Amino acid sequence: MSHQNLSVAYSDDDIRVLKGLTAVRVRPGMYIGSTGSRGLHHLIWEIIDNSKDEVLAGYCDTIKVTIHPDRSISIEDNGRGIPTGMNKDEGIPTPTVVFTVLHAGGKFGGGDGYKKSGGLHGVGASVVNALSEWLEVEIYRDGNIYRQRFEYVEETGPDGQPQFKAGHPVTGLEIAGPTRKTGTKVTFMPDARVFGDINVQYEVLRERLRDNAFLLKGVTIHLNDMRPGAPEKESFHYEQGIKAFVGFLNDGKNTLHDIFYFEGEKDSVEVELAFQYNDNTSENLLSYVNTIPTIDEGTHVSGFRNAFTKALNDYARRNSMLKKNDKNLTGNDYREGLMAVLSIRMDDPQFESQTKDKLGSEEARSSVEAIVSEKMSYFLEENPDIARLMIERAIESRRIKEEIKKAAEALRNPNKKGKKKGKRTISDKYTPASKKDADRNELFIVEGDSAGGSAINGRDRNFQAVLSLRGKPINVEKKKIYEIIGPNGNEEINTIVEVLGTGIGDDFNANQCAFHKVIVMTDADYDGAHIQILLLTLFYRYFPELIKRGRVFIAQPPLYKVHRPGKKGQDIVYAWTEEEKDMAQKKFGKQAEIQRYKGLGEMNAEQLWDTTMNPGTRKLIQVDLEEAAEAERIVTILMGDKVPPRREWIESNVKFVMEEE
Ligand code: 28F
Numbered sequence: 001m002s003h004q005n006l007s008v009a010y011s012d013d014d015i016r017v018l019k020g021l022t023a024v025r026v027r028p029g030m031y032i033g034s035t036g037s038r039g040l041h042h043l044i045w046e047i048i049d050n051s052k053d054e055v056l057a058g059y060c061d062t063i064k065v066t067i068h069p070d071r072s073i074s075i076e077d078n079g080r081g082i083p084t085g086m087n088k089d090e091g092i093p094t095p096t097v098v099f100t101v102l103h104a105g106g107k108f109g110g111g112d113g114y115k116k117s118g119g120l121h122g123v124g125a126s127v128v129n130a131l132s133e134w135l136e137v138e139i140y141r142d143g144n145i146y147r148q149r150f151e152y153v154e155e156t157g158p159d160g161q162p163q164f165k166a167g168h169p170v171t172g173l174e175i176a177g178p179t180r181k182t183g184t185k186v187t188f189m190p191d192a193r194v195f196g197d198i199n200v201q202y203e204v205l206r207e208r209l210r211d212n213a214f215l216l217k218g219v220t221i222h223l224n225d226m227r228p229g230a231p232e233k234e235s236f237h238y239e240q241g242i243k244a245f246v247g248f249l250n251d252g253k254n255t256l257h258d259i260f261y262f263e264g265e266k267d268s269v270e271v272e273l274a275f276q277y278n279d280n281t282s283e284n285l286l287s288y289v290n291t292i293p294t295i296d297e298g299t300h301v302s303g304f305r306n307a308f309t310k311a312l313n314d315y316a317r318r319n320s321m322l323k324k325n326d327k328n329l330t331g332n333d334y335r336e337g338l339m340a341v342l343s344i345r346m347d348d349p350q351f352e353s354q355t356k357d358k359l360g361s362e363e364a365r366s367s368v369e370a371i372v373s374e375k376m377s378y379f380l381e382e383n384p385d386i387a388r389l390m391i392e393r394a395i396e397s398r399r400i401k402e403e404i405k406k407a408a409e410a411l412r413n414p415n416k417k418g419k420k421k422g423k424r425t426i427s428d429k430y431t432p433a434s435k436k437d438a439d440r441n442e443l444f445i446v447e448g449d450s451a452g453g454s455a456i457n458g459r460d461r462n463f464q465a466v467l468s469l470r471g472k473p474i475n476v477e478k479k480k481i482y483e484i485i486g487p488n489g490n491e492e493i494n495t496i497v498e499v500l501g502t503g504i505g506d507d508f509n510a511n512q513c514a515f516h517k518v519i520v521m522t523d524a525d526y527d528g529a530h531i532q533i534l535l536l537t538l539f540y541r542y543f544p545e546l547i548k549r550g551r552v553f554i555a556q557p558p559l560y561k562v563h564r565p566g567k568k569g570q571d572i573v574y575a576w577t578e579e580e581k582d583m584a585q586k587k588f589g590k591q592a593e594i595q596r597y598k599g600l601g602e603m604n605a606e607q608l609w610d611t612t613m614n615p616g617t618r619k620l621i622q623v624d625l626e627e628a629a630e631a632e633r634i635v636t637i638l639m640g641d642k643v644p645p646r647r648e649w650i651e652s653n654v655k656f657v658m659e660e661e
Contacts, residue, residue: 020102024130025152025166028194031127040195041204043128047075047186048212050125052291054079055216056345060183064222065209068187071198071227076185081141084173093173095137095148099129100167128188129167131195135188140181147176152191202232210236214248215291215343217241242341246274249286250339253278257386262375268347269367273304273375275340277390281397283335288343289359298352298359300344303368305331311376316391319384333394333401344368404505406486427495431456433465436514443467443499443515444555444613447522447531450601455521457605459613465515467499469531493538502543510545518546519620521555521612523599536623547623554621557603557612561595564588574611576619 028035032042044065054060060079067073087097129135129150139146149171157163190198202225213221213236220237238244243261250259256277263272287294287301294301309331316322316329344364352360380387429452433441444459444466446452452468459466469492484493485504497504501514520535522528532554539552546552558574562584571588575581585592597603603611612618 021100021126021130021166022164024102024127025164025194028131032131035195037197037201037204040190040198041200041208043131043188043190044073044075044200044205045208046124046128047188048209051075051077051079051184052212052216054184055219056290061218062220062222065205065224067200067202067205067225067227069226069228070189071200072187072189073200074185074187076183078181078183081139081146081182081184082137084139084141084144084146093148095139095146095173096169099125099135099137099148099150100169102126125186126167128186131191132167132188133191133193135167135186138176138185138187140179140183140185143178143180145176145179146173147171148173152193199227206234211245211293212236212291214238214242214245214341215288242272242274242343245286245341246276246339249284249341250276250278253280253339255279256337256389257383260379260383260386262371262379264371264375266367266370267363269364270345271300271368271371272343273340273372275338277337277393278339279337281336283338285335285338285340285342287359288341289349289364290345291343292349292356294357294359296353296358299361299365300342300359300368303365304340304342304372305335307369307372308376309334311373311380312387312391312394314377315380315387319387321388321391321395329391329394329398333398334390336393336397342368401506404485405507427467427491427498429468429470429492430495430499431466433463434461435463437463438514439516441465441515442517442519444519444521445469445496445535446600447528448599448601451521451523451599451608454600454603454605454608455613458607458609460609464613465499467495496538497542500543500546502546504542508543508545510543510549513546513551516551517553517620518551519553519555521557521600523601524557524559524597528599539623550622552623554623555612556619556621557597557600557608559597560584561597561607562588563593563595564591565593566591 024031028039032039032046048063048065051060051063054077055063057079060077062078064076065073066076082098083094085094086092087094090097090101132150132152134149134151136147136149148169150167151170153165153168153170154162155165190200192198202223206223209221209223213219218237218239218241220235222235223233225232240247240261243259246259246261256279259274259276261272261274263270265271285297285301285304287297287304289298289300309329312334313322313328322328344367346361346364346367349359349364350361352358435441441463442465444455444464446455446466446468449468449470452466455466455468484490485497486494499514500518501512502508502510503512518539520532522531536552539547543552556576558576560575560581562573562575562581564571573580573584573587575584581594585594595602600608600612610617
């Protein structure tokens with residue numbers, strides 16, 4: 001073994017090495033994306049990637065992650081251990097190369113058992129070393145414990161100027177004792193001078209490690225947080241791999257059959273697929289290449305979709321579920337309610353983007369297509385009940401889409417009845433703004449005629465339009481779209497769609513929305529809340545893009561008016577909360593009179609403008625829909641039978657936004 005200590009000898013090589021790590025230190029963002037929380041966690045992923053490579057190479061089944069009380073982090077695997085011999089090219093031990101030379105490692109060549117690696121973020125252990133205050137590697141191999149330590153070192157240079165060396169080896173690779181185990185353990189202290197905050201988040205680690213355990217069938221991943229406070233400890237191990245993953249993802253949903261799982265290999269591409277339908281309408285497909293999530297999908301996913309759709313269509317024809325003259329069902333028809341995980345492993349995957357989010361390798365397409373094709377037709381023949389169910393669902397889904405199309409067409413081309421009556425106005429309940437400006441205009445959807453009257457008189461007619469609903473709009477939850485929209489649909493809802501100008505269903509185009517803000521304005525009572533829910537459900541169901549774009553709001557009329565009689569005007573305070581009311585009451589003393597607003601109709605036009613419609617003084621709640629996955633859950637809640645969870649959801653997910661206009 002070697003006792004060479006790089007801190008005393010400056011060879012040309014050392015200088016090159018130091019330059020590499022110095023570059024990382026000077027521009028961390030270029031190597032790990034950011035020096036925030038993401039970058040910090042990235043350090044851990046980099047080290048874990050090396051352990052995962054050892055798993056993929058078939059030599060490792062346990063990975064241990066420990067957060068120590070001093071906030072340093074250990075990752076240990078039971079693989080073969082980094083080879084400890086001299087590296088021929090560098091003339092230093094291989095572990096020293098791995099931790100001090102940028103892009104070190106044989107991961108990119110092949111022929112060394114590392115071919116399956118995604119290369120992941122491709123920067124590796126040396127980058128982690130460069131950004132650590134200190135790092136220690138322990139290697140268990142050939143009966144020995146090998147150890148080497150690296151540190152960030154600051155010193156005075158030959159020119160008398162302070163200089164630093166990042167990831168500097170302060171010991172050689174030393175034998176620290178005997179062992180019977182094999183593997184590699186890396187412990188490092190993220191440098192607080194690089195990262196604002198070096199506390200890693202337990203939740204972030206646990207989610208990522210859990211997903212990895214699903215993808216690395218049979219591997220055990222331990223996570224142990226030993227920081228002061230609530231110590232947490234968990235282990236992940238899934239004998240069933242991605243089959244268990246699908247079970248986990250569908251947890252709490254109504255599933256329609258047992259999870260189907262298969263694997264296969266063709267042309268050196270290994271393919272695993274697990275899927276299960278639930279009774280939702282959205283598709284959820286997670287795809288991975290060498291355990292790297294391919295968020296933007298790519299060739300493997302399109303291979304899957306083609307084969308999946310074709311197998312189902314072929315089956316449907318063979319079994320007369322599709323007749324001669326029926327068109328084939330589309331992939332979209334088949335994928336409503338599909339929860340699937342596709343995981344492939346291959347040599348040297350090619351990605352279309354730098355961020356590795358989209359797979360470009362053509363061989364992935366053909367291999368996945370061939371394997372899915374074969375396994376799916378087999379599966380369908382073996383499980384006629386599930387096959388029938390999948391196809392019937394797709395037929396129903398196509399029928400609904402066609403109904404949506406018809407309804408949308410009927411909206412675009414107003415019916416003859418309307419024409420006979422002469423000039424067609426959208427609705428007598430709709431009062432447009434006088435100017436047309438989609439970047440500024442606001443639509444107030446108002447409950448009841450009297451409130452509508454106040455709103456029409458109180459508004460700024462230049463840019464505010466008012467649509468008054470009579471009574472409650474229908475509950476869109478339980479209805480098919482053609483029962484809501486189109487000639488046989490609901491008048492109120494048709495009017496909303498028409499006024500918005502976006503179209504609906506396949507025709508929907510958020511860019512055509514005639515309004516910058518759509519504001520639901522109801523009484524602050526139970527009925528008002530119900531109308532809010534119904535309208536929000538309509539938006540969630542049919543105009544989610546408007547919510548995503550932050551265009552949907554709920555108006556907040558005040559709950560109280562506090563005033564001192566005799567001195568009209570100046571001595572009026574509106575209160576939105578009990579606190580505000582109490583404060584105003586104190587201010588006005590004994591003479592204070594309090595009016596509780598029960599409905600918008602109790603406010604005159606001026607009051608409604610002042611408190612609820614004037615962009616300068618009003619309070620609006622922005623309806624917020626952060627993520628599509630979350631949205632799906634929300635729709636389920638909003639569409640469900642139970643009112644309380646809906647109410648609860650609305651209460652906890654709409655947030656107050658004070659406008660800065
Ligand atoms: C906690 C982090 O880094 N584990 C690792 C290995 C195993 C080998 C290896 C690593 C070969 C050519 C460098 C062993 N035996 N966990 C880890 N386990 N690196 S990193 O090889 C390193 C490369 O250049 C290994 C035979 N072949 C490879």
